[in-house]
Amino acid sequence: MSIASLHRISVRIVRHPTLLRHRPFSTPSTAATRSAKVADRIVNLSAIDVEGKKHKVVGLAGQTLLKALCNAGLIDPESHRLEQIDACSSECEVHVAQEWLERLPPPSYDETYVLKRNSRNRELNKHARLGCQVVLERDLEGMVIAVPKAKPWDTN
DSSP, X not given: OXXXXXXXXXXXXXXXXXXXXXXXXXXXXXXXXXXXXXXXXXXXXXXXXXXXXXXXXXXXXXXXXXXXXXXXXXXOGGGOOOOSGGGOOOTTEEEEOHHHHTTSOOOOHHHHHHHHHTSTTSOOOTTEEETTTOBOOGGGTTOEEEOOOOOGGGOO
């Protein structure tokens, strides 16, 4: 096979639409674009721990509140290993400040059931939400939440 025929084959492969590849270095500002997108997703929250100390929590839009609280060290990631709400023990329960309740979507039937089932007197605290069910959005910037004291049956 001659060099000229190899060149024609390689030109056809490069021009073939299904074989075109993404060129990550085609634009000089790719890194700046990526960081701008992440910066646009940042959601700053305030969390009050069991001792009453206020903590700054940084999350990303689309991330759960639980993930942001775990990253901030306010909830033990090992305490919430279950991915399905059916097996949930509400260890990621948080209390949302009154002025932020209306901005959150209402809790699902399953979330309400889990919170009632795991409360001491089987009544729902209107401020209680499961951190694993609250998805952060940009309009939640500045939200204030409290991480309640662990229930006796959650501690070993």
